[in-house]
Amino acid sequence: MSVEQATRYEAVIGLEVHVELSTRTKMFCGCAIDFGGEPNVRTCPVCLGQPGSLPVANRAAVESAIRLGLALGCAVAPWTEFHRKNYFYPDMPKNYQISQYDVPICAGGVLEVTVDGGKRTQVGITRVHMEEDTGKSTHVGTSGRIHGADHSLIDYNRAGIPLLEVVSEPDIRSADEARAYLTELRAIVRALGVSDAKLEEGSMRCDANVSLRPVGHTVFGTRVEVKNMNSLRSLGRAIEYEVARQTDLLTAGEQVVQETRHWDEGAGATSTLRAKEEVFDYRYFPEPDLVPLEPDAGWIEQLRAGLPELPAVTRQRLTEQQGVPAEQVATLVEADLVPTLEAAVAGGAGPVEAANWLTNELVGWATGHGVAPADAPLDGAQLAALAALVRDGTLSTKLGRQVLEDVLAGAGSPAEVVRERGLTQISDTDELAALVDAAIAQNADAADQVRGGNRKAVGALVGAVMKASKGQANPKLVNELLMQRLT
Amino acid sequence: MNELVGTTATDLLALLETRAVSAEEVTRAHLDRVTATDGDVRALLRRLDEPALDHARDIDRRRGAGETLGALAGVPVVLKDNLTTRGVETTCASRILEHYRPPYDATVVTRLRAADAVVIGKANMDEFAMGSSTENSAFARTANPWDLGRVPGGSSGGSAAAVAACQAPVALGSDTGGSVRQPGAFCGVVGVKPTYGLVSRYGLLAFASSLDQIGPLARTVEDAARVLQAIAGNDPADATSLPGPAPDLLSALQDGVRDLRVGVVTEYQSEGGDDRVGARVRDALARLEKLGAQVAEVSVPHVAYGVAAYYLIAPSEASSNLSRYDGVRYGLRVPGATTEEMMAATREAGFGAEVKRRIMIGTYALSAGYYDAYYAQAQRVRTLIIRDLEAAYEQCDVLVGPTTPSTAFRFGENLDDPLSMYLQDVYTNAANLAGVPAVSVPIGLDDRGLPAGLQIMAPMGGEATMLRVARALEADLALDSVPRGPNAVEAP
Numbered sequence: 001m002s003v004e005q006a007t008r009y010e011a012v013i014g015l016e017v018h019v020e021l022s023t024r025t026k027m028f029c030g031c032a033i034d035f036g037g038e039p040n041v042r043t044c045p046v047c048l049g050q051p052g053s054l055p056v057a058n059r060a061a062v063e064s065a066i067r068l069g070l071a072l073g074c075a076v077a078p079w080t081e082f083h084r085k086n087y088f089y090p091d092m093p094k095n096y097q098i099s100q101y102d103v104p105i106c107a108g109g110v111l112e113v114t115v116d117g118g119k120r121t122q123v124g125i126t127r128v129h130m131e132e133d134t135g136k137s138t139h140v141g142t143s144g145r146i147h148g149a150d151h152s153l154i155d156y157n158r159a160g161i162p163l164l165e166v167v168s169e170p171d172i173r174s175a176d177e178a179r180a181y182l183t184e185l186r187a188i189v190r191a192l193g194v195s196d197a198k199l200e201e202g203s204m205r206c207d208a209n210v211s212l213r214p215v216g217h218t219v220f221g222t223r224v225e226v227k228n229m230n231s232l233r234s235l236g237r238a239i240e241y242e243v244a245r246q247t248d249l250l251t252a253g254e255q256v257v258q259e260t261r262h263w264d265e266g267a268g269a270t271s272t273l274r275a276k277e278e279v280f281d282y283r284y285f286p287e288p289d290l291v292p293l294e295p296d297a298g299w300i301e302q303l304r305a306g307l308p309e310l311p312a313v314t315r316q317r318l319t320e321q322q323g324v325p326a327e328q329v330a331t332l333v334e335a336d337l338v339p340t341l342e343a344a345v346a347g348g349a350g351p352v353e354a355a356n357w358l359t360n361e362l363v364g365w366a367t368g369h370g371v372a373p374a375d376a377p378l379d380g381a382q383l384a385a386l387a388a389l390v391r392d393g394t395l396s397t398k399l400g401r402q403v404l405e406d407v408l409a410g411a412g413s414p415a416e417v418v419r420e421r422g423l424t425q426i427s428d429t430d431e432l433a434a435l436v437d438a439a440i441a442q443n444a445d446a447a448d449q450v451r452g453g454n455r456k457a458v459g460a461l462v463g464a465v466m467k468a469s470k471g472q473a474n475p476k477l478v479n480e481l482l483m484q485r486l487t
Numbered sequence: 488m489n490e491l492v493g494t495t496a497t498d499l500l501a502l503l504e505t506r507a508v509s510a511e512e513v514t515r516a517h518l519d520r521v522t523a524t525d526g527d528v529r530a531l532l533r534r535l536d537e538p539a540l541d542h543a544r545d546i547d548r549r550r551g552a553g554e555t556l557g558a559l560a561g562v563p564v565v566l567k568d569n570l571t572t573r574g575v576e577t578t579c580a581s582r583i584l585e586h587y588r589p590p591y592d593a594t595v596v597t598r599l600r601a602a603d604a605v606v607i608g609k610a611n612m613d614e615f616a617m618g619s620s621t622e623n624s625a626f627a628r629t630a631n632p633w634d635l636g637r638v639p640g641g642s643s644g645g646s647a648a649a650v651a652a653c654q655a656p657v658a659l660g661s662d663t664g665g666s667v668r669q670p671g672a673f674c675g676v677v678g679v680k681p682t683y684g685l686v687s688r689y690g691l692l693a694f695a696s697s698l699d700q701i702g703p704l705a706r707t708v709e710d711a712a713r714v715l716q717a718i719a720g721n722d723p724a725d726a727t728s729l730p731g732p733a734p735d736l737l738s739a740l741q742d743g744v745r746d747l748r749v750g751v752v753t754e755y756q757s758e759g760g761d762d763r764v765g766a767r768v769r770d771a772l773a774r775l776e777k778l779g780a781q782v783a784e785v786s787v788p789h790v791a792y793g794v795a796a797y798y799l800i801a802p803s804e805a806s807s808n809l810s811r812y813d814g815v816r817y818g819l820r821v822p823g824a825t826t827e828e829m830m831a832a833t834r835e836a837g838f839g840a841e842v843k844r845r846i847m848i849g850t851y852a853l854s855a856g857y858y859d860a861y862y863a864q865a866q867r868v869r870t871l872i873i874r875d876l877e878a879a880y881e882q883c884d885v886l887v888g889p890t891t892p893s894t895a896f897r898f899g900e901n902l903d904d905p906l907s908m909y910l911q912d913v914y915t916n917a918a919n920l921a922g923v924p925a926v927s928v929p930i931g932l933d934d935r936g937l938p939a940g941l942q943i944m945a946p947m948g949g950e951a952t953m954l955r956v957a958r959a960l961e962a963d964l965a966l967d968s969v970p971r972g973p974n975a976v977e978a979p
């Protein structure tokens with residue numbers, strides 16, 4: 001019975017994504033936004049909630065909110081205001097967070113995602129609203145949580161950094177779709193340049209609302225909110241775990257409790273964070289220290305006109321017009337390497353050629369060195385130069401990889417590396433002929449096999465020439481010379 | 488006693504300009520007056536003798552060097568203790584902020600310093616500006632200089648008493664529902680609540696953000712206008728600050744009231760007011776008419792609901808504004824086993840009864856199940872009052888009525904009866920709910936020798952006209968503003 005029932009549930013998932021904006025200053029004061037450094041140095045009376053201080057809304061943050069809303073196809077509210085969300089917590093300097101409540105700045109958009117296998121799904125965007133971030137506590141003591149800590153240290157550098165909260169409709173049905181949604185949202189945020197959107201560093205944070213219902217039903221089941229998923233992988237695992245947990249409960253005839261659960265990456269499980277009974281009454285009311293916002297229609301149109309090409313359009317252009325395979329395009333978009341690709345193409349490289357170098361070589365190098373591919377020290381012009389050297393036969397593909405390694409290691413431009421290391425491919429027939437004859441003499445068995453009709457045996461001879469030439473021999477010419485002599 | 492004490496700011500400026508006296512002499516004379524009177528009055532929570540004298544000497548030096556000085560150069564001023572002063576204790580008369588030293592100056596303080604006014608002390612007040620008698624201070628009970636057995640009004644009671652007792656010619660208070668005008672009326676001085684947004688609130692420890700406005704207290708309308716002129720004008724640090732520079736409040740001050748239309752608020756004539764005040768109001772109206780104003784009754788029907796709306800909106804905002812006082816970052820901290828217990832213990836020990844009462848009311852009014860019934864309903868009443876006043880100002884240039892239902896009451900008289908205390912601002916809160924300016928100007932003494940005030944309200948931005956009416960009445964009445972009577976503070 002349980003197996004049969006389990007197949008009859010479908011997951012209903014909505015995501016709430018917080019995006020920390022990379023504006024120059026904080027949401028309601030002039031303090032700089034930056035990461036690292038001494039605690040509490042980027043603070044002022046306003047973001048510390050000092051008595052008497054007042055907030056003033058950051059126009060650039062409002063602009064980022066509108067731009068993201070427009071990119072997601074949302075309508076921009078002609079009139080909107082801020083609310084206070086009241087609750088006591090040491091991270092919150094004022095013990096209320098300035099946020100938006102009943103009238104978000106943007107609402108009613110859609111995000112199309114494609115999961116592996118090409119299935120496309122439309123995920124509705126309920127709203128995009130603005131708020132301020134809290135400070136960050138470190139609880140010193142055995143538990144690591146505030147309760148039972150010996151003492152707590154609070155860093156308010158993060159307090160007041162503008163956040164956008166993007167709330168999806170509960171249109172997501174699987175962990176794969178959730179990952180695809182978050183990936184696409186992150187790509188859009190990055191294309192707009194409104195945030196660096198790093199899940200691991202907390203500049204993008206995701207909570208998931210997960211419920212189950214029998215397939216075919218429209219009524220929602222009891223919802224569980226899952227927090228603390230700080231990578232795409234943990235988002236997928238947490239949803240899979242939660243769907244399995246709720247399926248087990250329902251098939252056993254038990255009820256799902258409405259609560260907030262915490263994803264523990266190490267344990268690979270969710271656990272109760274707080275039950276519904278503890279949910280706060282936030283006592284929202286309009287923030288009296290700020291005036292309502294009425295974004296000018298002309299301004300909105302100007303922002304719409306200034307939107308960059310969005311990732312979906314970029315992908316389509318690269319695949320359909322430039323012939324780059326879809327999986328490579330996905331990798332390029334995800335790794336933020338499209339600008340490098342475009343620069344390489346502008347420098348004379350073929351799109352497919354450049355895409356190969358980036359996806360096959362650069363991404364691997366970046367992973368091995370623990371840096372973001374887009375932060376690797378290779379620009380489009382260098383890539384174009386390298387591709388040209390390989391294309392015209394100056395370098396073999398293998399030598400090209402060595403040159404790329406050196407360029408990435410900071411040894412200079414491709415041309416400089418080739419010159420300094422003397423890596424130019426040997427294509428001089430006389431020079432190669434001597435090497436080929438030596439190889440035949442030293443590998444008589446292999447030579448005999450080739451003469452006897454086993455063409456595959458030539459590989460050993462080519463390898464010997466390459467070794468003798470320290471990789472610099474032109475393998476194509478070597479092959480030709482060997483075949484001339486042995487057949 | 489020194490004749491510099493009891494002199495208006497306007498006259499002191501003239502004396503200082505001609506170098507008949509030095510700023511140091513003026514400052515010292517007022518500090519001496521504080522020494523002589525504050526044992527009885529207790530208007531100040533903190534004296535700032537040394538910084539004040541240093542500042543005064545610097546002004547004298549700069550004047551001697553021929554430098555251009557600010558508009559209030561050498562005028563002593565007292566600040567209500569809810570205005571932040573960098574490095575100087577700012578307590579809101581609350582235990583929870585007993586040793587709090589703000590890291591910054593309020594914009595009004597910056598502007599007063601830029602005008603070269605000399606800050607000589609921080610004034611007592613009702614805790615977090617909640618009260619109508621200054622009996623809610625955690626540190627001192629300020630007395631009314633006209634009768635030391637009576638209250639000075641509140642919550643700017645310390646500022647009003649300091650001016651009435653001639654400790655300073657001018658002071659700053661804050662007015663959330665009448666907290667400058669009511670103590671102004673009780674202490675026989677001029678108190679102005681400006682248009683919402685005319686004066687920056689940056690650095691004013693918030694009580695109710697949408698109602699609070701900083702205003703001057705002074706012995707004369709002209710002095711009040713000078714101070715208001717100095718502190719008004721747009722401040723980018725306050726999002727609710729009105730755009731543009733400060734309006735000119737001085738040039739038309741003496742223009743009189745001929746042909747101005749003065750509306751007498753019908754609803755303010757029968758609101759259970761004391762006839763001792765009513766007689767003085769009737770006399771003032773007769774004088775305005777004699778001076779050429781057209782006086783007629785005007786109905787403002789919804790002001791009757793003002794007190795109810797006010798006592799939902801103000802506590803609601805206060806409950807949120809005061810949540811930052813939790814023992815985490817500054818001020819008092821009472822230990823507790825958990826963070827929640829520490830916060831609760833700190834707030835239990837740090838806040839007085841009236842503050843707690845209002846936090847409870849406000850928390851309740853904002854809570855999810857009651858928001859629409861209380862907070863939202865109060866905001867609708869507020870909108871009706873705004874519309875009423877807009878309609879009334881189509882018929883008249885200013886609206887007048889008594890500032891307070893009675894003259895100053897005795898200590899303790901209303902202390903155990905919050906509702907009767909709340910009715911103290913029955914005539915004043917409409918101006919805060921609507922954001923319009925209002926002034927209380929002295930109109931003489933009742934039969935017990937206690938000052939009464941007339942409230943003059945104007946439309947948004949109507950300060951100049953409002954102050955003109957107040958000035959005309961002041962000139963016609965020619966009152967002696969120095970407290971006298973058997974229980975009054977010793978005259979200068």
Ligand SMILES: [Zn+2]
Binds near residue numbers: 043046047048160
């Ligand atoms: Zn700041």
